[in-house]
Amino acid sequence: MNKYLVSGILPASRVTCAGTDIAENVPPGAAASLTAQSSRPLSDVLGEIAAETKPF
Amino acid sequence: MRKRWGAAALAAPLFMSLVGTAQAAPGPLDEYYTQTVAWAECPAGWVSPSTGVECATVIVPMDYKNPDNGNLEIAISRKKATDPARRRGVLLTNPGGPGGSGLGAVHWFNAQTEVLKIYDVIGMDPRGVGRSTQLRCISTPTDDEFPSRPTDSQLANWSEYARAVEDNCQRGGGEMRRFVSTMNTARDMDVIRGALGEKKISYVGYSYGTQLGAVFGSMFPKSLDRSVLDSALDPLKTWHEQDVDVVDAITDNLKKWTEWTAARNGTYGLGTTPAAVRGELDAIAAKLKAGPYGGYADVSSFDYAVGATRYRRSWAAFSRHIASIKAGAADPAEASAIVAALKKGDIEPTSAGTYQAVTCEWDWFTDVNTYYNDMKRWRDTNPYGGTVDYMAPTNCTFRAFKRPEKIPAITRKYPAGLVVNSDGDTQTPLANGRVMAEHLNQPLINVSNDGQHGHYALRRTLAWTRW
CATH class of the missing domain: 3.40.50.1820 (Alpha/Beta hydrolase fold, catalytic domain)
Structure with a gap:
């Protein structure tokens, strides 16, 4: 499970930045057609991202 | 007073x-x-x-x-x-x-x-x-129709448009523009x-x-x-030098996505090497040159959609999308929804005139061939994600006003x-x-592992504490 990570020169104790998953876990070996049907479409993910960073 | x-x-x-x-x-x-x-x-x-x-x-x-x-x-x-x-x-x-x-x-x-x-x-x-x-600028017809993979003879269209924008902004902005x-x-x-x-x-x-x-x-x-x-x-x-950085970042994201997807060939079936995954994109693009395919009307819209690889969170969905096109099972409405969603995430249209004045504070090459050479290079190596357009001449290439002052040293x-x-x-x-x-x-x-633009205080998924 990947998380957003914060790096830089600030001590970790002075800043937190906890985020959502980079990408959902995909069952190993699952057929592409199966995952395409059972997971969110790309347009949904992109729409969510766009809404998150308004006003940009 | x-x-x-x-x-x-x-x-x-x-x-x-x-x-x-x-x-x-x-x-x-x-x-x-x-x-x-x-x-x-x-x-x-x-x-x-x-x-x-x-x-x-x-x-x-x-x-x-x-x-x-x-x-x-x-x-x-x-x-x-x-x-x-x-x-x-x-x-x-x-x-x-x-x-x-x-x-x-x-x-x-x-x-x-x-x-x-x-x-x-x-x-x-x-x-x-x-x-x-x-x-204000006097409006100039949109450049939306500019292809992502222009022929050599089409490159001059960017210059023609940019020159018209500069002329219209100069006429519309008047004395105020240089200030x-x-x-x-x-x-x-x-x-x-x-x-x-x-x-x-x-x-x-x-x-x-x-x-x-x-x-x-x-x-x-x-x-x-x-x-x-x-x-x-x-x-x-300069602004243009940073556009070169942008194109490098687009290319780096694409490379990283191909690596990520190749490592999950068992899931997506797009190849076991980054080159093979990239080959799947190129195969779709080749079919689009012949006509609509996979829900995309043309190769330019597909090239634009590949820009989604900037967002790490979208990688799995993007891989599935490509896999569905390869399998001939793409939802025909999805392509246009992707393009629309990406455009929603772009910078809001800026007030006409200000962008075209402020970006001219930096120095710009005045020889259009300098831009054309870069446009051709990216067209031939990585046309995905809008790279060619980033390298194109802008109205500042033809700047018509004298800058009253230079950008000060940043200290x-x-x-x-x-x-x-x-x-x-x-x-x-x-x-x-x-x-x-x-x-x-x-x-x-x-x-890290992100791809978004604008974070502090804006993003609901990021919790900021005092620093």
């Missing part, structure tokens, strides 16, 4: 008065610095109505070296600190662009109660923008500081707003308290602030933010 007020300034007499007791600044600008800011209910259309949000207009000279040369209005908004006993001062903001409207900034920090407690949040439409005195600059906006910010009776301001700027913040800090180091430069530009490079003689960038961001690549942080000797936060 010896100033010659423009018609625009006279249009809003209820919002300003040049008689006041705010912090004084000596010299010919004294009357600007000491004007009284008359806060009132925001006029309809300025900012989403909300309890406690007020608006005002501040008057600034168009030309700071010659204040007699007319005035401009600067529209500002405010949400007062909710814990007056702990109030630290004002937090001035800028959304970037250049040319983005900032009046809505009073709502950006709604999830950041600590910020709202101690700061009066101030939004601003910079000079030339929105509810401030606008800089719409980062440096003059920084001066406006200091006038606002003075008019608000503040010794210093704190500042949050996003994207181009980081350049504005860095310039403000360099010009007015004694006026700056705390600062956050989010999604920062490289203060040592920091004020308290260290914070720089925030993310890897994967293709609008302000991490490499740019790293230079900003190093040059200003400020801490850098990298939101």
Whole structure:
């Protein structure tokens, strides 16, 4: 499970930045057609991202 | 009053008065610095109505070296600190662009109660923008039809368009145009500081707003308290040089996505090597040259959609999307929905004229062949994600006005602030933010494995604490 990570020169104790998953876990070996049907479409993910960073 | 007020300034007499007791600044600008800011209910259309949000207009000279040369209005908004006993001062903001409207900034920090407690949040439409005195261009037909993979003979179309934009902006902007600059906006910010009776301001700027913040800090180091430069530009490079960084970032994201997908061939079936995964994209693009395919009308829209690889969170969905096209099972409506969603995430259309004036502060190559050579190189190596367009001539290639001043050397003689960038961001690549942080000797936060543009206080999924 990947998380957003914060790096830089600030001590970790002075800043937190906890985020959502980079990408959902995909069952190993699952057929592409199966995952395409059972997971969110790309347009949904992109729409969510766009809404998150308004006003940009 | 010896100033010659423009018609625009006279249009809003209820919002300003040049008689006041705010912090004084000596010299010919004294009357600007000491004007009284008359806060009132925001006029309809300025900012989403909300309890406690007020608006005002501040008057600034168009030309700071010659204040007699007319005035401009600067529209500002405010949400007062909710814990007056702990109030630290004002937090001035800028959304970037250049040319983005900032009046809505009073709502950006709604999830950041600590910020709202101690700061009066101030939004601003910079000079030339929105509810401030606008800089206008005569409209030029859109360049939406420009292909992502132009033929050599089509390259001149970009020049023709860019030259027309410059000509129309010059005719539409008139005398005001050369005074719409980062440096003059920084001066406006200091006038606002003075008019608000503040010794210093704190500042949050996003994207181009980081350049504005860095310039403000360099010009007015004694006026700056705390600062956050989010999604920062490289203060040592020209705008075009940073466009080269953008194209490099787009390419790096694509490379990383192919590596990620190749490592999951069992899931997506797009190949076991990055080259094989890239080959699947190229195969789709080749079919699109013959006509609509996979829900895409043409190869340009597909190339644009591949720009989704900047967002790490979208990688799995993008891989599934490509796999579905390969399998001939793509939802025909999905392609257009992807393009629409990506455009939604792009920078909002900027106020006509300001972007086309401010970006001309930097030096630009004047030989169109310099651009054409780069356009051809990216067309032939990585046309995905809009690379060719980034390398194209802009109106600044044909700049028709003389810049009154150059961008000052960026220095920091004020308290260290914070720089925030993310890897994967293709609008302000991490490499740019790293230079900003190093040059200003400020801490850098990298939101890693990400790709988004604009983070501090805005993103619901990121929890910011005091720093």
